[in-house]
Amino acid sequence: MAQPRVARPRVIVTRKLPDAVEQRMVELFDTALNPVDAGMERDALIAAIQDCDVLVPTVTDTIDGDLIAAAGERLKLIANFGAGVNHIDLKAARARGIVVTNTPGVLTEDTADMAMALIVAVPRRLAEGEKLVRSGQWTGWSPGGMLGHRIGGKKLGIVGMGRIGQAVARRARAFGLSIHYHNRHRLPELVEGELGATWHADLDAMLGQIDILTIHTPLNDDSRDLIDARRIALLGSHVYLINASRGGIVDEEAMIDALEGGRLAGAGLDVWRFEPRIDPRLLALPNVVMTPHMGSATLEGRLATGDKVIANIRFWADGHRPPDQVLEGWM
CATH class of the missing domain: 3.40.50.720 (NAD(P)-binding Rossmann-like Domain)
Incomplete structure (x- = not known):
């Protein structure tokens, strides 16, 4: 009206x-x-x-x-x-x-760039390497130095396949990742084909099959604590968790417990549950890459x-x- x-x-x-x-x-x-x-x-x-x-x-x-x-x-x-x-x-x-x-x-492309940067940075230990160089303790190249994991050939799980999720999928496919996604509604077949994406109606089932999880769903009553302790337990200990959406979608306490206990391989976080306060336990974890909510900056x-x-x-x-x-x- x-x-x-x-x-x-x-x-x-x-x-x-x-x-x-x-x-x-x-x-x-x-x-x-x-x-x-x-x-x-x-x-x-x-x-x-x-x-x-x-x-x-x-x-x-x-x-x-x-x-x-x-x-x-x-x-x-x-x-x-x-x-x-x-x-x-x-x-x-x-x-x-x-x-x-x-x-x-x-802000779609900017946020997708940040998510992709975190997807690369965490398995390749970029933040740890940067800190090592700045500390003055780096002694030079060695065959076993700063070994991370390649992302090519890994399975990326995307929660939320809207504008940003699809933009991340396009970037990730270029890096050689296979794309899996959970969304309330399945994408058209043509879009799935373009992205090389496989839809999972059951989020829990997808979580047990992936190597990297990235979150791109809005925060609302349905998504709050969507990735809770039970679902974090479904992820393998080799999995990296990336969140450039909203902090409240992930149960932060459960995520920290899993990181400290070796039940998650690492995390890349641009958002926080109680911004700008960050749990000191996260600050102490070397396998967590943290940025100050700058995905759209x-x-x-x-x-x-x-x-x-x-x-x-x-x-x-x-x-x-x-x-x-x-x-x-x-x-």
Whole structure:
């Protein structure tokens, strides 16, 4: 249903965005920016949603039911800066008649690059090798030095075969990995053929057959703790676990226990359950490659994300349905 036009909506942005994005927002809207690169405190968020037509949050903002309930009648659009919306209570927003948008697609290739980098880095022990060189303790090449495992010929299991999962599959196939995937819905036969991918309707069955597991499903009620202690136990001790999606999809305690106990070969992690806090036990493990949630951190990606946010706001302000409106059952 068409929305009434809003000539110059009041827009509040919760985090410092690229200068070009902020400049365009100021030109187009009645925009209030956050001058510092830090998330708003809870009280500041409440004040913001009571004083705007459009809120532009990021993944670091918790837009829960209580916060949405505190919003005045003025708030009509939450235009998220990013694709993931697990930090927004979609049901509460819908109940209040608040439209939620995100920015799908623009970060696909960047995130897939990061996942592939981790898929290579962990078995080949790149982080360990880099630390060895920096420590000054490297004594030179030797036949048995820094032995890792090749990835060519190994089986890659992908959980979540959407845009990012498919982009990872294309990269992995070029590295000689065979592609296995679990998804709610099977891909068309033509796409499976292009990717050389084998669908597993049963996630548990797939986990017992693979050498590397990479996660590319959104975080929601269905996927929270999807890779729990029971499923981690299904993975062989030779398996590497890669997560560049959301920390809450993996039971972090169970993963750490398995890594410490030698029941997993290693892990590559770009996301964390309690970001930015990281369990000290993970920091002590040499077979874990860790990056600071930087899978989408390219200038090009951030600018494209900003463009999508602006487009969503403009469509809404013109009385049209935004192109990236998120539905309650989003996956």
